[in-house]
Amino acid sequence: MNRLRQVRKQKEITLKEVAEDTGISGDVIGKYEREEREPKKETWIKLADYYCVPVAYLMGLPDGLVQHINKTQTMTIDDVKSNRLRELRKKLGFTRKQVSEDMKECGIDIPPSTLSSYEKGERNPKIDKLEDLAFYYRVPLSYLKGDPMNFEELQELVIDWAYERNIIDVKKMPKQFMKVTEELGELAEGINKDNQGQIKDSLGDILVTLIILSKDLDVDLLDCLKGAYDVIKDRTGKTINGVFVKESDLHE
Incomplete structure (x- = not known):
């Protein structure tokens, strides 16, 4: 079963809007969704482009196959x-x-x-x-x-997103700190289960929660990162069992 209707409903788009935007009649799109008619290859590509999803996903193929096929698809x-x-x-x-x-x-x-x-x-x-x-x-x-965004740009988008939802508030700082620890727990679970998807999601969520927490605390996370790098960049020491031990601690 294809995902045409599911995706359209998720994006809260009407058949009329899809028809106006794609040039495909609403009646035809309805038949596609009910699988009374099969879209041509170029139509699948047009609809996938419109909905911003992979063609394979829209066609209803299993997620694993979607991921494999998506690696070969490119967009201008x-x-x-x-x-x-x-x-x-x-x-x-x-x-x-x-x-x-x-x-x-x-x-x-x-x-x-x-x-x-x-x-x-x-x-x-x-x-x-x-x-x-x-x-x-x-x-x-x-x-x-369509260029890759740098950290500063992504950070600003996260901050705007949080402001729009009234998340950034110094009074809510303790709760935001707890969100950071919750995401750390999710990361630990992902590592223990060797779940790469969960690890990736958790690391992203940790960054989001840290950006919001730093805003609550009125500090710039990027400044904190630069400060930390300035401290470690000339640090000497030795890596023992995968852990870097600074020079001053080697002689204790």
Whole structure:
């Protein structure tokens, strides 16, 4: 069974919206979802691109096979850019007309039809328009360009995310500290079970909780990291059984 309807419902998109955005009629999409009709290869690719999921996943293949197939699939920078513009708008729950009108209040003039062509990848925004869109959606320009984000940019996105949900609050700092310890426990469990997926997720969650905790404490996590590196960069010592022991401790 394919995942067309499941993915559309998860993203809270109507058949009408999919039809308008992809150029595939709502009636046909409905038949695809009910498996009364099989999409052609190019249609699977178009819908997977639209929903920002692998083709294999959308087709309903098992997760392990999806991961294997996905390694061979590539997307162009323009694909990534158009996907991210659409995802950001959907996250706000706005129509293109609402986004266009809202941007006008910020002094940005991009008609709904132009937004549509950007999202569908039919037209590439010039750098000034891309900067305007990044400003409006409150994301780094590199994110919209499809470039890898650096730590500072990711940290700002996490902080914005936390502020939007009223998580950052000095009064909630003890609870946030407990979240850090909980994620450390999840990491320990993942290591003990040799579960690479859990290890990766836990490390990411630990970083998120530390960023939020550092904001509660009014310190910059990157400054803390730089400070720690400045301390260890010239440190001498010896690695014993996989553990680095600094020079001063070797003689105790």
